[in-house]
Amino acid sequence: MRIYLSVIALLLFCKLFGQGNQLTVEQIWKTYEFRSNGIDGFRSMKDGVHYTQLNSEAENQSITVHSILDPNSIDTLFSLKKLTSTQRKSIQIEDYSFNRDEKKLLFSTAINPIYRHSFEATYYLYDIKTGALFPLDADHQPQQLAEYSPDGSKVSFLYKNDLFIKDLTTGKIRKMTQDGKRNKVINGATDWVYEEEFGETKAYFWSPDGQFVAFLKFDERDVEEFNMTYYGELYPELYTFKYPKAGEKNSVVTANILNVKTGKMTSLLLGEYEYIPRLKWSETSNQLVVQTLNRHQNQLKYHLVDLTGKKQQQRVFFEEKSVTYIDIDNNLSILSDGKTIIRTSEQDGHNHLYKLTLDGTSTQITKGDWDVLEFYGIDERSMTLYYAAAEKGAIHKGVYSIHIDGSNKRALSDEFGYHSAEFTSGMKYFVRTSADANTPPTFNLCDAEGKTIKSLEDNVKLKNKLDGLRLTQKTFRSIPSGELSLNASFIFPPDMDSTKKYPVYMTIYGGPGHNEVLDNWDGNDYMYHQLLAQKGYIVVSVDPRGTQYRGSKFKKSTYLQLGKLETEDFINTAKYLQKLPYVDGSRIGIQGWSYGGFMTSLAMTKGADYFKMGIAVAPVTSWRYYDNIYTERFMRTPQENPEGYDQNSPINFVNQLKGSYLLIHGSGDDNVHYQNTMEMINALVKANKQFDLFIYPNRNHGIYGGNTRNHLFNMMLNYTLEHL
Numbered sequence: 001m002r003i004y005l006s007v008i009a010l011l012l013f014c015k016l017f018g019q020g021n022q023l024t025v026e027q028i029w030k031t032y033e034f035r036s037n038g039i040d041g042f043r044s045m046k047d048g049v050h051y052t053q054l055n056s057e058a059e060n061q062s063i064t065v066h067s068i069l070d071p072n073s074i075d076t077l078f079s080l081k082k083l084t085s086t087q088r089k090s091i092q093i094e095d096y097s098f099n100r101d102e103k104k105l106l107f108s109t110a111i112n113p114i115y116r117h118s119f120e121a122t123y124y125l126y127d128i129k130t131g132a133l134f135p136l137d138a139d140h141q142p143q144q145l146a147e148y149s150p151d152g153s154k155v156s157f158l159y160k161n162d163l164f165i166k167d168l169t170t171g172k173i174r175k176m177t178q179d180g181k182r183n184k185v186i187n188g189a190t191d192w193v194y195e196e197e198f199g200e201t202k203a204y205f206w207s208p209d210g211q212f213v214a215f216l217k218f219d220e221r222d223v224e225e226f227n228m229t230y231y232g233e234l235y236p237e238l239y240t241f242k243y244p245k246a247g248e249k250n251s252v253v254t255a256n257i258l259n260v261k262t263g264k265m266t267s268l269l270l271g272e273y274e275y276i277p278r279l280k281w282s283e284t285s286n287q288l289v290v291q292t293l294n295r296h297q298n299q300l301k302y303h304l305v306d307l308t309g310k311k312q313q314q315r316v317f318f319e320e321k322s323v324t325y326i327d328i329d330n331n332l333s334i335l336s337d338g339k340t341i342i343r344t345s346e347q348d349g350h351n352h353l354y355k356l357t358l359d360g361t362s363t364q365i366t367k368g369d370w371d372v373l374e375f376y377g378i379d380e381r382s383m384t385l386y387y388a389a390a391e392k393g394a395i396h397k398g399v400y401s402i403h404i405d406g407s408n409k410r411a412l413s414d415e416f417g418y419h420s421a422e423f424t425s426g427m428k429y430f431v432r433t434s435a436d437a438n439t440p441p442t443f444n445l446c447d448a449e450g451k452t453i454k455s456l457e458d459n460v461k462l463k464n465k466l467d468g469l470r471l472t473q474k475t476f477r478s479i480p481s482g483e484l485s486l487n488a489s490f491i492f493p494p495d496m497d498s499t500k501k502y503p504v505y506m507t508i509y510g511g512p513g514h515n516e517v518l519d520n521w522d523g524n525d526y527m528y529h530q531l532l533a534q535k536g537y538i539v540v541s542v543d544p545r546g547t548q549y550r551g552s553k554f555k556k557s558t559y560l561q562l563g564k565l566e567t568e569d570f571i572n573t574a575k576y577l578q579k580l581p582y583v584d585g586s587r588i589g590i591q592g593w594s595y596g597g598f599m600t601s602l603a604m605t606k607g608a609d610y611f612k613m614g615i616a617v618a619p620v621t622s623w624r625y626y627d628n629i630y631t632e633r634f635m636r637t638p639q640e641n642p643e644g645y646d647q648n649s650p651i652n653f654v655n656q657l658k659g660s661y662l663l664i665h666g667s668g669d670d671n672v673h674y675q676n677t678m679e680m681i682n683a684l685v686k687a688n689k690q691f692d693l694f695i696y697p698n699r700n701h702g703i704y705g706g707n708t709r710n711h712l713f714n715m716m717l718n719y720t721l722e723h724l
Helices: 002-020 025-029 085-090 192-197 460-467 523-534 552-558 564-578 595-605 628-635 642-646 650-656 675-686 708-723
Strands: 050-055 062-067 074-079 093-098 104-113 119-127 133-135 144-148 154-159 162-167 173-175 185-187 204-206 212-219 225-230 237-242 252-259 265-267 275-281 287-293 299-306 313-321 332-334 340-345 352-357 362-364 372-379 384-389 398-403 418-423 429-436 439-447 452-457 475-481 484-491 502-508 538-543 583-593 613-617 660-666 692-696
Touching: 025 523, 025 708, 093 144, 104 144, 119 144, 119 154, 154 204, 162 212, 192 628, 204 275, 212 275, 252 275, 275 332, 287 332, 332 372, 340 372, 352 372, 372 418, 384 418, 398 418, 429 452, 439 460, 475 564, 484 523, 484 564, 502 523, 502 564, 502 595, 523 538, 523 708, 538 564, 552 564, 564 583, 564 595, 583 595, 583 708, 595 613, 595 650, 613 708, 650 675, 660 675, 660 708, 675 692, 692 708
Parallel strands: 502 538, 502 583, 583 613, 613 660, 660 692
Antiparallel strands: 050 062, 062 074, 093 104, 104 119, 119 133, 144 154, 154 162, 162 173, 185 212, 204 212, 212 252, 225 237, 252 265, 275 287, 287 299, 299 313, 332 340, 340 352, 352 362, 372 384, 384 398, 418 429, 429 439, 439 452, 475 484, 484 538
């Protein structure tokens, strides 16, 4: 009897212990117990051997100075405690920047997002020596994109679509442009579509000597307006903004030069173009490089605007063409000689670094069957370039250095896993971030050779917590799709029995220029997938054709037919999974967000024979409803390519739907409009197809805020448990 009771007690203990280690959605998306730490507010100082960090503790905010050479040296540059009680009540620093001589600070407070990247803020100026603190402009608040002039004597900012400059010596504020007006004209900032698709919110830049400001003007009066309704009041609020859809009119964008002293403005005559994606001044002379791009985004021109002489000179000095499209990135650096530019290009079939001179000569620096992912900068003393690349395959990212002539290439990190770098001024030191698919990131301060000097954050508490959970390792493999192989990741259930059969939950994205299958820490999504594994699901992700880091041929194979090849690859993945002895081929589900929602919807219609359940979050359901810069880059216009738009639109294939299909959208989505889901509903109703739907009022494309994510993932979990 005692032995019998002991066995029961042991079984009960094991059951209780197992329950205690079962993950919950609330842990992941409500209390955020598995959030990793970063190094907030890290800034390199100009000497390259000191850096600052923001301590964001609400009641005791401070900015501290640290020495790379003496890790124990810490000085306090600013402390909220030193301010008066009145000042402390009005200031909560969310970001900060220095002027050039690092004697003054510019604080961003009360940040209020506009769209994905843009925001308004109330800015304050702080004199480090005197401790004086005062608002940038109390009469024009909130502002946008404030920054010091190169000599620190002035501060520029935007207010209601106009550019202002404040002279810090006299306190005088001048309004430099006069025609800014919402939904009409924007000076110095970008419109919605530039922000979203070219990744830029700031569109004004000081010349090195502070005499000029180059800026873009967006005339968006002829761009069609999009309306969104926000709920919560007796009469819901209507929000209207400019959104150019595929095939529709863009803002008319011009590049301008402002003479700061006289206030005179000159518009640059750049010939025929549709977009001006980048402006870049030399760091040492008044030479401006302007990029222009045609509407098809396959002809990129480099213009030089030279203001070093008595008369402004301007010419096109380089041009790149593609039969498909050219990606715009931030890998553009002008060296101090004023004659040499470092850029990246896919012209040899992979993304590599090139040296470009102002006479139009282009010389390739890196070479190989792999892609450069980021260019960090160059140490001009040794002419050494620093960059990140996927040399060991598309799932990995390593940090490297190379001489400008292509010699002496070195790895400055492990080449497997996922690593990135943030260099200090002068390129002598960098912070290396390192992680892998099953390990949260570490942040180490390193010298230029990659040797660790100091650990800044090791996330050891999180790692110890994860060690106590029933987690299984995410693993990687190649799976066949026709004549190709695709990168895939797998998370198996704990204590999996290979003699049994398990359902599969496919989590996907699939869009051009984005990979899901990475040997990198995936934060809360990783933990949610571990939760699904604990519930008995095999969690699989796969990167189809069109994704990146495998060369331009693989990435651009989906040109003019977004959705076609990717759907074939996801169907082939399902076929592959069905053949595995431990997979229940009748229970394969698929889930995706945004482009992944588009692919989920196609899988549930065109691939209806292979997928039992689909959850589409914020999906594109027809590319006719999406913005023109993104869509036309891959599809050209609907007028030119109607078949490409319609033959892979989920709306046109709803009659094939068989499985359980859940649509989720935020009604305040300014990116992938709620319209996509509404039109999908119309098509489903017309075809007499049953489906499930949930709308989050006022939520944007990210669907977050308050308890939203907790609610969303609980709903998706319950739907999966019920239908898969």
